[in-house]
Amino acid sequence: MTQDTRTRYIILMRHGERTCSHEKRLVGIVEDPLTPRGIQQAYMSGEWLKKHGPHIDEVFASPLQRCIDTAAYAAEPLGFARADVQVVDGLHEIDLGRWENMLLTEAQADDPEAYAAWQAHLGRFVFPDGESFEQSGIRFGKALGQIRAEHAGNLLVVAHAGVIRSYITQLRGIDIDRMMEEGLNYAGMVILTDRGGNTTPQVERRGFVPEEQMDEEGLAVLYRKYGTPEQVIRHMQKTAQTADSIVSLLGSGYEGIRQQVTRAALVHDLCRTKPDHEAATAAALEHEGFDTIAPIVRLHNDPAIDTTQDKITPAEILYFADKITDGEELCPLRERFAKSREKCTSEEALVQHTRRLERALEIRARIRAAVGTKEIPDDPVCQIVMQES
Numbered sequence: 001m002t003q004d005t006r007t008r009y010i011i012l013m014r015h016g017e018r019t020c021s022h023e024k025r026l027v028g029i030v031e032d033p034l035t036p037r038g039i040q041q042a043y044m045s046g047e048w049l050k051k052h053g054p055h056i057d058e059v060f061a062s063p064l065q066r067c068i069d070t071a072a073y074a075a076e077p078l079g080f081a082r083a084d085v086q087v088v089d090g091l092h093e094i095d096l097g098r099w100e101n102m103l104l105t106e107a108q109a110d111d112p113e114a115y116a117a118w119q120a121h122l123g124r125f126v127f128p129d130g131e132s133f134e135q136s137g138i139r140f141g142k143a144l145g146q147i148r149a150e151h152a153g154n155l156l157v158v159a160h161a162g163v164i165r166s167y168i169t170q171l172r173g174i175d176i177d178r179m180m181e182e183g184l185n186y187a188g189m190v191i192l193t194d195r196g197g198n199t200t201p202q203v204e205r206r207g208f209v210p211e212e213q214m215d216e217e218g219l220a221v222l223y224r225k226y227g228t229p230e231q232v233i234r235h236m237q238k239t240a241q242t243a244d245s246i247v248s249l250l251g252s253g254y255e256g257i258r259q260q261v262t263r264a265a266l267v268h269d270l271c272r273t274k275p276d277h278e279a280a281t282a283a284a285l286e287h288e289g290f291d292t293i294a295p296i297v298r299l300h301n302d303p304a305i306d307t308t309q310d311k312i313t314p315a316e317i318l319y320f321a322d323k324i325t326d327g328e329e330l331c332p333l334r335e336r337f338a339k340s341r342e343k344c345t346s347e348e349a350l351v352q353h354t355r356r357l358e359r360a361l362e363i364r365a366r367i368r369a370a371v372g373t374k375e376i377p378d379d380p381v382c383q384i385v386m387q388e389s
Helices: 036-052 065-078 104-110 112-118 135-149 159-172 174-180 214-225 228-252 252-267 277-288 294-298 315-325 333-341 348-371 382-386
Strands: 008-014 058-061 086-087 157-158 189-194 202-208
Touching: 008 065, 036 065, 036 189, 036 333, 058 065, 058 202, 065 086, 065 157, 086 294, 104 112, 135 157, 135 159, 135 174, 135 228, 159 174, 159 202, 174 294, 214 294, 228 315, 228 348, 252 294, 252 315, 294 333, 315 333, 315 348, 333 348
Parallel strands: 008 157, 058 086, 058 157
Antiparallel strands: 008 189, 189 202
């Protein structure tokens, strides 16, 4: 990451997955330790910062152990020891008062009217004997302001989803009751730019996680969360294999995008059962923090996809791989489109179908031009790409 000498970066990071994360429980200032997955997530984010982020000069954390541990694991690849993590009390999570550590059903039974008021005004509601998300975000902002005033350089600050979401929502001038629209997954990060003095930090990149979190375990979580049918999962897996073969066919100049293309293929139909599934899937991935994968997925069935770049893009490779993967089987391009044409029930659908085929043919021509006269591997995908008329 290149850095203007007048600007520094502040990385806000949420702690990793905690033990009770799968329960519908109100967890604020109570302790809830990291799971093994949470430790892995923290380390992945640290590795991302080492490879792609600014040089980190100091590390801070909320006093809750899940944040101290996340900070230590994330900072390890950056060359810091656990003792280097500086604890700041004001960074702690929202105080949920009397409802702290209750199941949602228990909180609702405790005070149905207050519970309904919380559902109506998520950010402004003051928890019984506790604070509101709005108040917690202001408190977090003051603590961060003190850190900014007393420490120079690029900073890593590890805290909680509640206070970070509230702070960022207020920083962006958004209604605090909409704070849950601010996606921030476990070990997710927000990048702020800070010009110092009396200036207000600016959000450069909203909540995101490293693509590496889309590993086997991460994918399983996504499939469960969004109810992706098993046959759709198998189609995505086959499309990922197809896309991987196309990258291999294109050669070493495309090796750097192999994993990104494969990951995009493994989630491109995540919300297949929903209307306008391409947009729904892209929105889900953005909320989950996969902001580099979402734009690729958004275009995987869009005939307006750009085919004018010098190099073939990940979106083009996914688009074409999807078009020659019928369920779990490879299918020549024109044969696949002949089948799908029968499903078009309106003139508008036929026009869109024709445009999708034309765009697929353009991408195939671009792949063939990029491959040139190289020897074609004895691979079914390569044969379809290079030899079909």
